[in-house]
Amino acid sequence: MSDASGTFADTTERLTEAYRRRCTGLDEMLGADGKPRSAWKAFGERLDLVGLDEMRRRQREIKRRLREDGATYHVYGNPQGPEHPWALDALPLLIDAPQWHRVSKGLEQRAHLLGLLLADLYGPQRALHDGLIPPAAVLDHPGFLRMLVGAPLPRPQPLPLYAADLARGPDERLWLLSDRVQAPSGLGYALENRRVMAETQPRLYRDLQVAGLGGFLGAFEQNLRALAGDAYESLGLLTPGPYNETFFDQALLAAHLGIPLLQGDDLNASGGSLRMPRGAPLHVLLRRLDADWCDPLELRPDSLLGVPGMLELVRRGRLTLINPPGCGVLENFALIPFLPALSRTWLGEELLLPQVATWWCGQPKALEHVLARLDSLVVRPIARQLGPAVFPGSLDRSARERLAERIRAQPGRWIGQAPAVHSTAPVLQDDGLAPRAVVLRSFAAAGDEGYAVLPGALVRTSVHAGDPDTRGRQGGPSKDLWVPADDTAAQAPWLRSPHRARATPIPPHAADNLFWTGRYMARAEALGRSLRAWSWRVDGTDSAVLRTRLLDTLAVLAGMPAVPRLHPHAALVEFITGSAGTGGLSVHLNHLETCLGSIRERLPADAPALNRQLRPSTGHDGSQALLGLERQLTALWALEGIFSEGIMPHDGGAFFACGLRLERALSLVTLLNHTLIGTLPDPQSEDALAEAALAAVGGTETHRRSHGWPPEAAGVLDLLIREPDFARSLSYQLEALERAARRLPGLPIATRIDWADRVRAIAAPLVAQRLSQPDGAGRLLQTIDANLRALADELTTYYFPPAPQLRIHRTL
């Protein structure tokens, strides 16, 4: 809190006052009388006290934190790149305790009822036979997976995780908009929002006595553990991969729960269990992959994201998926009109959460009703995968006719709904607070007895006040929901899971990405250093021979087929900015970023913040590119240090170290091969090249002190290849590689020793031979290069088997 002034500033209008004038309808902060609601009273006063400037400062701090955490939302087809920064508004949404209590009860009831329905639909189907739900509303829904009828469901609750979208209706109550059970997203974002809010506004958070999220997460985690038979190491989170729009959400949840993030081809379903290569069986997978994509043997045959044979394991009770595949049938707008009667019959209770009035067109009367009022309704297919909602009122006459035609052709696939009313809440903008429509997503987690409801929610806002569209791709910033705590003990924003020491194998994808993180880091560094050391030599030297040699070397380090046919200075810039399809520093760094993005949940805490420093300076003119080099190199070194210290070898650090050392060795060999080895033009150039090689490796000062100055080719070769105490020498890289290979996790000891011994054998000639002759050194380097590449291939095939070639034979 700012304590700059105890009174309202007279010159600026109070924030809440200005907001009142902008509000036109139902609002979260202001009641119908224009005064702050009870939950907002204290907050509103503070807001006025703090003022716009301070709130904007906090907003900037929030933005910075989110950026440092690498919080993103992927947007497909976005020309600015697929990653969209996650946005969080500095103002929380407040709801009073009695109201949230009622909502919680409603969510619990709904989760329970839908769980009962799920078990019934995949079992006796009494709801259908008793006439409580028309059969077509279920049987024609694409989420109903017949091959799972009779398959075991999680216990005690068939739906371990339930999520719902809520919005406030005109009667001031919170209404249910839709049920999310297939693979609900948002829990990770909600955790991130809470952490950032509590850390950037600690006094506000404390003073408002906000309920923490730890209790909910504890219940969720306990249920996961119970489902896994207390074997926590047999849990995992199945992700569609780093290109999925909510990958950050998934990575954060996996990191929080301390379970591995797995892609389909990290896993095999064989011999009656699901495993990572060389791993123990996994019993429970938190699934963020829609069921359709889970098993190409029985579901979508074109899916490469799932695991063939997974459903068979589910049927046999060897694997529990959360939520169970097939629950997608509950994300079904056609069910809405029938749930009140189902609740009365099965639970003997009225539904506690009001639902938006809905008509299923599969019933003739409802169809008639919908077609007669098309203009004033929202119309949508019963399942989201069948298409988006349509607002017939916004269509012209002929489009509306065509829509009516489509509905008449397959009435059972459509519903009509009264348009939902959304309340607004204040969102911070440059000129003050603006009202924006809000939708809340909250969660319920199963426990031994019923459900625990998250005392909070991921709140999404619209871009305009009147526009109800709050979806991630089109919407405005997110918000954190604050509910008053029952007791102060539960206020910690969210608790980290208790630590469990255990050896979980590293999933192949993660291992691969760690290995390549090391390789791209070293590759980018070698090129970056050389560019920095040589730019003035290339630009300024009179010797065409020297210039050609250096440019050729840079082209190889950049991964380019040839030196661009440009003026030397322009060629240098090209090596940095790169171009599509060829190479260059920015291409190496892009690859590095992709690797880092894919192992988000394993990154050491400081890594994401540095990530952004790797990006090129904006404006690609030459001087900018060369100036940005310094910053990019600094970020690379810092990142390398953070990785080396932040990840233990057995936890994947050994993969990183292997990649880094291997690539450093290879880059150094490349550099030497193109500068000092082979026929040298003349003694003068030879010495100039020796000096250039030294500078590129960062050994100028070392050589000066230990070998004298000016350098000679033989001495430079000796230092760069053989000197065991020089941290940039080939010999040093190989020794480090040997150490890392000895620590590779998940290998039989014999294999580990075998690999480490092979590295030692590769390095052996360095100790034995004195390298006075460039020719001899050339042959030696060639052998080492070939041996290292063979080793890298072997490591890759052993650890990171290529994705299995799925071949589907459908026989008649």
Next chain:
Amino acid sequence: MTDWQIIHRTRYRYPNPAERALHLAWLKPREHRDQTLRNFTLECQPEADELLWHTDVYGNAYCFIEHLAPHEDFSVISSATVACSEYDWTKTAGRGPWEQAKSAPADVEGCEFTLSEHAPALLDRLRDYALPSFPAGRPLGEAVLELGKRIHQDFAYVSGSTSVTTPLQTVLDNRRGVCQDFAGIAIGCLRTLGLPARYVSGYVEPIIGGQSAIGASHAWAAVRDTDGRWLDFDPTNATVARGGHITLAWGRRYSDCPPLKGIVYGGGKAAPEVAVEVTRIDTV
């Protein structure tokens, strides 16, 4: 009753070793009122590492087969002895007006077999094709058999002209296909009229010059009568399905009960070699 001996072999010879393979097989003849299974064996070469039997949502037995070791030559061989009655439903069933056999909204089984996966435009074409056989009040059996005959006349049986993924639209456009396509047309037609119809996978007795010969996998259709009984008919042969039609399994469509499907890791391109022998065992 007539006893039938069936031997069904499917073989893949892979150019490269298949590292691992998972298969699902609907190869066990199911029992029903007119069919009894006397004995059955299913054998894999190489021997399966896992072979588990399940019952699907329609009551068909199917098995999950897993091979964990590399192999280049893969076969599934099933052999069965089945007793079938020569019952002909045309004499006793399907005599009421076809409209009475339509599925009611609350009828779960009726709904399951009336819902259609086809796009509205295709449904219209199927309805137009079906309607001439279904004037108001016509007995169901008569209408269905005539529909089967018309399909038999209008569509050319061209072996290999379609695959399991050929859309029904294409079959309707080209007017040619194989048994499963004709079954698909018949089922599609019946469903657009609101009649529950199902796909039946099985074998048919091959008669060449009055003698048993090499038989084949076959597919036909069935419609549900007013009393809930299913009436099988074979549009490929323009006949009632009885006696020589041996049922393996049924479902809404081909993909609910394919004789064999699988996923193979590695292996390379290989075409299935399928041989089916259906032999009448004369009962005394």
